[in-house]
Amino acid sequence: MRSKFLFLFFFLLSTAVSVAQPAKPVIDAIRKQYAPDARTAIFRVEADSTATLKGKTNLPDAKQALTTQLQQQGIRFQDQIEVLPAAVLGEQTYAVVNVSVANLRSQPRDAAELATQALLGMPLQIWDKERGWYLAQTPDQYIAWVDFGGIQRMTKAEYDRWQQADKIIFTRPFGFCYSESNEQSQTVSDLVAGDQLALEKEAKQFYQVRYPDGRTGYVLKKEAQRYDRWVASLHPNEETLVSTAKTMMGIPYLWGGTSVKGMDCSGFTKTVYLLNGITLPRDASQQVYTGDLIPTPNKDFSQLKPGDLLFFGETATSEKPERVVHVGMWIGNNEFIHASGKIRISSMTPGAPNFDEPERNRFLRAKRVLGKN
Template sequence: MKSNHILNLVLLTTLLFSCEKNENTEEVTNLIEAKRAEVAPDKRVALWDLNFENDSLKGETDQLEALQELIKEIEAQQIKFTDAVLRLPDAALGEKTKALVTISVANIRSNPKHSAELATQALMGTPLTVLKKDDGWYLVQTPDGYLSWVDRAGIHLMTEEELAHWFREPKVVFTALTGYVWKDENESEMVSDLVAGDILTVQDETKDKLKISLPDGREGWIAAREAQDWESWIASRSTTPEALITTAKQMMGTPYLWGGTSIKGVDCSGFTKTVFYLNGQIIPRDASQQINEGELVDADKDWSKLQVGDLLFFGVKGTEEKKERVVHVGMWIGNGEFIHSRGLVRISSFDPENPNYDEYELGRYLRTKRIVNVPSEHVLSVSSLLTNN
């Protein structure tokens, strides 16, 4: 009888402890999710991978201020726990928490392996924030906030001070659609290929050549006519109808590439992002992010309201059971036409009499937004790219 009593007591204690533990887990999980909704509703641009298990707060995040707020909220509930959260940038990186893209176009993937989905791209000279390392891959954040993985071979790791020094060096922007860096002025050996928008530092110049340095220290020569110094390039950027149309049409025929944001290949939102970048603005990466910017122009297929540069969005309309799905974007170029990347960069029209009539896109049209000359939280000036923030 005595042993049964002891056994029952142990079982009761275990049950009470388990109930308390479960209650703590549920309460902390609710706090985690509430904070996620506040600071990281879009996991593409904010990392908040936290969980509470066995009285331990685990996971990783780059939202350090929010993490401290969460910890205070847990402590206020008098819940004892172990803090096992990895704070990013990872301390294992040391001071090398910055990087520059060192190849013409860096492929940035959803996971740390070459077979992973291509999430986005970054051009040579683009500054990145480095968050952690996984073998030969680095989790980085691009200037538009996108979080993805890049191969070590495509970047040059730097400290804050080294990046600040690079910012101060004289620079040029490569303006031809494609080109090369040559080892010598005779163009006998290629150092690297280039695409429009790549950023290089200048070491010397002749009448028609520039001696430049790539972000990883490699040097070579380019034709002076194919580049423009950074300050004058920035000053000449404009989202006028003429500038947007010219840039967009220069990319006609560029092949569709999921995750692409360069002349080598673009997806639909990568195309609009590239057009605006080459004209001085950094806009969000994906169509489902771009649709949240600017002001609403049309949702009723009244094309008379549209202006050159307006972004048209397509997808599946929402219902009571399902959320709206934004899957495609194009840019209005006037005269009843828009330009977009589907298979290749092409021009389409909603006019049945136009040879470019696109019944397919007309059928899944959602609405049009305007970001040209409209203040928007996540639309930035390219001039902010080379500031030491």
């Protein structure tokens, strides 16, 4: 009896594997084609033992390509793939960050890894919901989970009105919005560099502003600018990038951080460029594909200019591919500034007091972003 049971078990198991197996290479090929980077696209699709396609994607074209190829290959299947945005969201498939810095995590729970951060006023696309968490995509296409307290969800019409409203941008590293046009009044919230609020009125010393959720307050004019005027004033160059970077000296390292409350290495370079009107991808392994390659033969840095990005990591071998794990910014004088423990300046010159031998040893390449679109 036991042998018959084992035979039936293994027969069913082998049948399940054989049913799901033909679909797997097709799924993998579609994922590689349409969603090669899971940080910026959603294609979480698998075939189960009954040849049912299950999962979620925000790429309708990818789903269509998958089902078409399976049909062309004569592979039978049942389609249960959910195309996002999820129906549970209703019409509120957009959001705007509603706190000075929203923490976006790799999974929908407080204990999950911090993936990135988003600043007050930043627009988001919302794809899914799990309990009080929302799967959001930032303007640089990064996808992660944000809790309900960090955002104000909106319909497309509400979102468009927010986008079209006049704005101010906070330009000091840190400060506050006040409930009255008085620095001694109750604070509405803290603010960090890059935060944006809707402009209601402009007075002599204060901007009257509105939050995405409708709260109002007052921001000192000396600590902010009208967004349109700020954009018009931007002329990013070597000097402005270096000066912006140096205002962040000593800020502590925070894995996943992209704000003055704490930054990781790529969060730091991203923020420096953002405050100069240039958007970089989120991670070092993404930033390395931007800009133009600058020759550094035998670690000769003489052709580098301030603002160039330096990438560090592990070179490729016959057993494993290259790994880019760190990024910093060149500031001249054979030095670079980066987030390592804290925002600090290191030297590539042996014998210098701030010589960083480990980083020099794992230097991979340099890229120039300044002047690119």
